[in-house]
Amino acid sequence: MGAPPHRIVEKIVGFLLPPACREEVLGDLHERSEGTWRYLADALAVLPLVIVSRVRRTLDPQVTLMEAFVLCLSFVGAAAYWDRAFVSGSWGLARLSIPAAVALLALKLSDAYARPGRRQPLAGASDAMFAIGMAFVSQAVLLIGSPDVALPLWIASCGGGLGVLLLTLVRMLFPPFADRPVGAAGPAFWARQAGEPVRITGGVARVVKGAGAVLLLALVYLLLRRS
């Protein structure tokens, strides 16, 4: 090892690294260090890849899809309730998708930065509030930068509130990977799941069939009413 890095630089790099891999990556960077600048260059090259890898490891595609759906539903639903013309107006849906996309990105990053094995009972709610909080921050930035793209206050507030509720529900039902009992040595949850067939019990099948039938009847009724 050459010269050790400056302590403050090392602290900043440590802060930016996801906690799950902070210890070993900081140690490796320290061992390779040949001065602060070289350390910084090394860290800047490693950081994005380590974060992306951590996001990939903690990401469950099915749950992420559900989260994206409830976020879109929240903002579009709020807009449809308060101002129906806004949804069908020019760029209405695109403007509504901005806070949803920011909230989803914040959620995935918070999963990647979660401490493995240390989760509070109300973590689902706090994750949801953090994600919607970041969506509000993005709206505040848009209000300053280009107000035409930002959402009206009522739509943003109601969409955010609904988003917190629905997102909390999804997070409580499907907690992130970091909380599931997966050892560092074991294969990822999705890899283990791939080998096992999905079991649908009789009760669940009946509920799904019932919900499908109700949905179909509602659709037929709406179509008949329209014609």
Added chain:
Amino acid sequence: MPRPDSLGQFEQLVLTAVLLLHDDAYGVTIHGKVQDLARPKDISLGAVYVTLDRLEDKGLLMSRLSDPTPERGGRAKRCYRLEALGEQALQESAVTAKRIFDGIAEVWGKEWAKEWGKRWGKEAG
């Protein structure tokens, strides 16, 4: 035992590095060994981390944290070890590589194979 996924070239390099390093396989040493195996290509440490994570997810590697050491600023190493599935995947890759070599040697002639054999021998030596 389940059949392992086929490996990419970089995954093969990382698995070979872990195999060669025995108990001393962690980020820095694996990166050094991969750099050595892949020369003259320049390999980034980040790419090695990403691949190690992926191989661990596939069940080809397992890892554990070692005790902290002073030369690492009092931080632990994450040491990697090949799983049985990883050994199997690496064996299959080696067999495929041998077949590729034999196929090329059949077309380009024995002289070419001899010359390459000498070059590899020199590099290994």
